[in-house]
Amino acid sequence: MKVAEPLIKPVITAGTVQQKVNASLARRHRKERVFKSFGLAAVLASLALVLILFINIFSKGLPAFWQSAITLDIYFDPQVVNISEKPVQAANESDNAFRQRDIEWQTEVGFINFNRLITDSLEKVLPDARQHRRDLQRIVTSGERFALRDMVVQDPGIIGQTRTLHLLTDANIDVWLKGNIDRSLPDAMQQLSPKMREWVQQLSEQGLIQNRFSFALFMNADSRSSLASAGLAGAFMGSLYMMLVVIVLAVPMGVAAAIYLEEFAPKNRFTDFVEVNINNLAAVPSIVFGLLGASVFIGWFNLPMSAPIVGGLVLSLMTLPTVIIATRSTLKAIPPSIRQAALGLGASKMQAIFHHVLPLAIPGILTGAILGVAQALGEAAPLLLIGMKSFVASVPGSPFDQSTALPVQIFLWQGNELRNFFEARTSAAIIVLLALMISLNALAIWLRKKYEKRW
Amino acid sequence: MLCSRLLLAIMLVTAIISAQVKAQTRFRDTIQIAGSSTMLPFVSIAAEEFGYSFAQFRVPVVGSGGSAGGLRQFCQGVGSHTIDIANTSRPMRPAELAACKANGVEQILEVTLGYDAIVFASRIDAAAFNLTPGQIFLAQAAQVPSAKGMVANPYKRWSDIDSSLPEQQIVLAIPGTNHGTREIYEEDIVLPGCQAMPAVQQLEPEAQLNFCSAIRKDGRVIEIAGDYTETLARLDAQHDAVGVFGVSFYQANRDRIKVAAISGVLPATETILAGEYPLTRPLYFYVKLAHVGLTPGLLEFSRYLASDAVSGENSPLQDAGLIVLTPELRQEMLQRIIRQQSL
Known part of the structure; x- marks a missing residue:
């Protein structure tokens, strides 16, 4: 009788396995090394790009946070500032009548030539000022006369007194002092006349013109008549209002929609359809929402143009899918045992979700919402x-x-004619926007860490 | 607990916002302006000074988007969601006027603010140019006349067109069709340059127009849809490029770009005012008279903008590069505003 041969021949002995492994080991290690080096190279390349971007922006933008200003003793000469008394509301006067009188008084102040105060003061430090009156008027940026006016409107008691003030110089003086224009260029290509350059040299040697921290960049709205005073305050407030609208509209709506879809909605064709479309909405290019906003909110609802309310509505539409998707994935990640335990103890579905699931989901929801707002x-x-x-x-x-809004202000400054001044200003605006973004992201991380629970 | 407080806060904010919406049903209290990017710096300066100088009015809001874009918004209709003033660097076309009237914008005041010159400029480190309209036409045309009839544009260097020009690659950055500047470029440069050629004069008038306005498509002519900074960026990127700019932009960037003479005349304040420099054009603003009395300060701002103190000799707008009107013309414009004379 023949012995049945084993079905599988033991062709692979322990020795051959060892051989095979040994033979392929070098190749497999090499593959791993290649993959690791590719990954490392990708990380290094992206870091290098970010670094180049940051170095570029910061080297251009940081100097713009300091701006040349001239220190002058301004005498509020009563002969120049010759105005009637500031109106005070009488006991029996209606608010409207008082406002009328106040506006009339302000108009009167508006006719005062505050430039005279500045040029009078400059004449004291520049002996040959009288012969070059036109150049003299260009040293201090034109918007500063409104700052002097506002000081008088605020407190008319200042008339007759002398105040030492730091006034911003013309944008071209800032450009000249920072070396943003080639000083060796012939007169025809310079923005400053030879006389002004001589004065600027003299004043900065005397220490009267100095680089000071630019509060104008943060306190003023945009300006075109006085370029040196152009600031980000208007754009910042515009962005702030828009973010408020987004937080009030997109976040609660998105969270409510996500809770409904995730916890309550029946699984049927309709909810599938909604779900697919929410994902599609997240992929719609943002410019499309702008077109929609222009035709619907401005065209139909007659909301004002250029207003943060419309911007906020448009951005809410854009942020909504982000919030919904983030909230849903957070809710999905909450272990079902939490719900089951609550339901098992007799809680209603609503109680289970609002008392037990949602509190656990809060860090995730907040992170999603903050990232949506940052976007x-x-x-x-x-x-x-x-x-x-x-x-x-x-x-x-x-x-x-x-x-306007911060990113739009960057776009606008990037397009300003006076490139020598606004290249730095644009980068400074970018730094401010980046700082805001980074702090929002940091807030998201902090909230997540603070409320995070582990199972 | 946290949730109910959150809900309460949300309801409160929503209530405040909806109350605000109700308050907004009155007409807007800020003048809204849009249009030519050439006019943008001038009108913005005036708007800012106006708002800061008169306590009872707010600073008008000035948008850009080109002459055509501004007029389109202007002609959308009457009401607080439409703009009050459109700035243009060319007169309103009959078709645009018809569109305005069709949408109920019947009463339109046209005011000339001043003049602007357009310049051809190259990088400061590139060669100097002295161009004629004929040479510019030959540099940008799709087809050019030759001994063998009309042939596809063979010119690659400026020196191919005329030996007096620098031996530099032809790259021309011209304004896109959304800009009013483009129209002046075509009417004052391309058409005269083209129609002066004997071979073109033999064509039928319509064929002439078609022939002259065809632009070469081999990448040597770049149409810029954005602002002049985009043209400047193009010059920064391409050493050989020659761009079209407004004179005020050139003046603010004299250290970076160098202007070309046109038919031997350099654009300087004197030559422009004397009318020697050929490429000047009037700048206009259009006021929607139906909004007078609704938008506070509309007529006052128009008068302010056209006044001698703002746009005349030694005014802030002249400092910004505007070429000012003659005193007689200014008087006429101010009269137009006071009488609210419609087109």
């Missing part, structure tokens, strides 16, 4: 289409006032 904060494209790239020289007082 909305940096968005410029849709805002261009709803009139927010207009030149607005005032700080908005409500979401219905015309305004």
